[in-house]
Amino acid sequence: MYFSGATPGRLASEYSEVQSSRLKVSLPLPSVLKTAFKLVDGPPSSAAGNPDEIAKLFPNLFGQPSAALLLGDSSAAASNQSLKIGVVLSGGQAPGGHNVICGLFDYLQERTNGSTLYGFKGGPAGIMYCKYVQLTTDFVYPYRNQGGFDMICSGRDKIETPEQFKQAEETAKKLDLDGLVVIGGDDSNTNACLLAEDFRGKKMKTCVIGCPKTIDGDLKCKEVPTSFGFDTACKIYAEMIGNVMTDARSTGKYYHFVRLMGRAASHITLECALQTHPNVTIIGEEVAAQKQTLKSVTDYIANVICKRAELGYNYGVILIPEGLIDFIPEVQQLISELNEILAHDVVDEGGMWKKKLRNQSLQLFEFLPEAIQEQLLLERDPHGNVQVAKIETEKMLIQMVETELESRRKQGLYNKEFKGQSHFFGYEGRCGLPSNFDSNYCYALGYAAGALLQNGKTGLISSVGNLDAPVEKWTVGGTALTSMMEVERRHGKFKPVIKKAMVDLEAAHFKKFASMRDDWALKNRYVSPGPVQFVGPTSNDINHTLMLELGAQA
């Protein structure tokens, strides 16, 4: 049986029972979105950094207030309005993306009269080349509460050059767009704000609203307590970590080194640690703050292993953020020297090229396992740069720890057999079925985006707050994207960027982790969160990071 309409050509038999049961679940809305509401502007806003530069870059938008939706009669938005709205998914997948579109779609159906929603296909390129599909009830339905971005797919293109902005303008005019919703991470929301500025500057009617998406959890601020997808991805990784912990304890002979997705910030690793209590957790931001070296990270892990050996434990679980080596200054230095050398020289077998490395970099290079040395020399991206992302940090650390333990063994300081087992948890998490939290949060984000657009708002990011309360009590509004920005200097020019929310070493959840990690290191405090539940007492739990951050705000 096809779903009625069957536009996406998906058979009902291709839904698992869990997927089908999720399809049918109705989504709750915050109270303020269920009745008549009015939009109330806050005070003028500034920027997260360099307000003067941001003001110059966004002459039309800078300083605009954030907006809150409050109960009350709406005068601005006539419910008989008919809108033409576009929506685009930008960048990597995050669980819940489909529900943002569902929320937006339902808003237009319920609160406007005969509106049209276009889904741009394959990310921002869909805007530039005007590739879209008109979203209908039948088209949208099969994606409710489902993972992935396959309804309209996504892409990593950016709208950057004047020609590309021109293409976007043409699409907006051709489709007579009243609004555009950009669902993406920090870069995509920066791009959304630039588009909003461009359209406003050209006196076009098209408004642009962003939505905070990224499993990495590094797009957030006071008004945007979390990015969607983080909750689900962490829960899926924590399920796997918990299983591996039980395995470690049962078998008693493996050290599992788990690398977790998340290039820039270590939020995922920290959240998974809070959920599962591993023996060792490396947080990139701390490594950077303490100017740690690869050797000191290795030593820290080896120390825990040796102490555990004394206690009779020859097993454990170690969490490593994907971006770890990006946080280590000496590695950055080595890589930049290698990029320079390899751009001009051939790597000779005899190793003469190494003489061009600075002393410290040479020492680090020689310290690295052979396989990693080869990766550094061989794997290059199209620009000739070392591909840091391809380095399997967990395997590298296993080898370095092994070498360190071997040397301690010779000194009589360690007498066990070390067996490292590597894991990378990444793709499994970013396309899972969204948790109840992400399902509801995304639906509210999308619904709110519709409300903001209908009220003629632009350059805001959809903002849903008070997330530790029941859904009915969630707050809803829009935050000025310019207020989240600062500038970076690239090629002598100022570029606006949304300030990345890195792990704050002073925040409540990091402090909680830091106060417990020594206990976790030596005792086996493992917690196995188990699979995400959609029904039952645990199904509406939110993640520790969000709970603790909201608690600290309160």
Add this chain to the structure above:
Amino acid sequence: MYFSGATPGRLASEYSEVQSSRLKVSLPLPSVLKTAFKLVDGPPSSAAGNPDEIAKLFPNLFGQPSAALLLGDSSAAASNQSLKIGVVLSGGQAPGGHNVICGLFDYLQERTNGSTLYGFKGGPAGIMYCKYVQLTTDFVYPYRNQGGFDMICSGRDKIETPEQFKQAEETAKKLDLDGLVVIGGDDSNTNACLLAEDFRGKKMKTCVIGCPKTIDGDLKCKEVPTSFGFDTACKIYAEMIGNVMTDARSTGKYYHFVRLMGRAASHITLECALQTHPNVTIIGEEVAAQKQTLKSVTDYIANVICKRAELGYNYGVILIPEGLIDFIPEVQQLISELNEILAHDVVDEGGMWKKKLRNQSLQLFEFLPEAIQEQLLLERDPHGNVQVAKIETEKMLIQMVETELESRRKQGLYNKEFKGQSHFFGYEGRCGLPSNFDSNYCYALGYAAGALLQNGKTGLISSVGNLDAPVEKWTVGGTALTSMMEVERRHGKFKPVIKKAMVDLEAAHFKKFASMRDDWALKNRYVSPGPVQFVGPTSNDINHTLMLELGAQA
């Protein structure tokens, strides 16, 4: 707060909410185990193969009937009996092991008077060295419905030599054991039967009952429809595969190569395929039956990729059983030649050693990616043999497919960019929280083992059937272990072994898969099973393999 008793030193705070909720779930029993029952013997049994040899190896046990538990007054088992029973977990973890112990414990509590249950620690070595813990209500409770084997841990030792049998006898006498329950795979159950034979031959009172454990699913027969752990492990792997499929479809640019645990048989891979509908599934038994080569497997995958490219799909998901290369005759040949050569010769840089390879083996060796060549030459076990298990088959296939596609590109037959992404799903699955099915099945297996022991049965494997019906209607009994055996000739001697249940290419579930795989290959019929649910409409589903096998039997 500690759990009352707190013997295992586990804090209540170390339980996730899902774990806690599982602790509290009461376990249903088949009707026949809920009231008075009697044990009814069936006809005399034979063996799975070589009955004459099995008869010689088991003079005391061969031919004994299997037994069924039926409703009715039990005359044999006086409920005021006080028994001393031992239990041991043997081999790799499988979800549900703890519940077998819980079932056995509850049987002794509810159906006997003041019995004692000893848990042997760390597997069969615990029996040999008489290392045990007395299991009490407080000790057992925290492990109900929990994953892993950490209650008493497991081990891979075997009781093989006359001295080791002597040790086991001494332990049985020292603890005055009426019975021993061995929870393990095919090897461990063979061992259980040898112990039963030994004890019976020596007129000892200790009876031995086995329980069918292995996620691999290759320990089963008509009376034992499945081994426990298979259901949960497959569901966990299928969750991850489903997520990766959604990722593939959303991103549109990766081929995910997923290697799945399960060395000997490909049941896990087949079950995961039935749950998720991947584009390519390699089944080891079929590869062996068709005498396929690595080249033909590579070509098959490359063919699907090229056909999909013509349809506009540059992505997909490919499932590979961990034991694949064990099924390929030419690889076996190469490895045995390498073992021979490397035992005597040094591998010279110039490659003179290669001249000792047969022509076909040399061709295969040269066909392999360099990294795999190195693994074959470098990684050896303590006996000097190539460690096949360490070969990352999924990465090997990615490289070989890449090379094949490159050559097709040059012939103008393929013009996409191939990006392979490797995964290994193993440890994550074998220690997960047991599914409702495995929780209930294991509890019944343990409870039944208690009933068999109380009735003086030995050399049987606990057998619970009719598993596609509600739990109340499950059948319960014990199957003569000798009836599952055949012999293998090793070092000129006959060794009894339980006949491994490989994937039957004539069975209903394989045929169903075979009839659908061409459709799955080219169309995107992906199904995402989602996380295991413990509550709600999908929570009591059983796996496809079991459903189809039971359906075929009916």
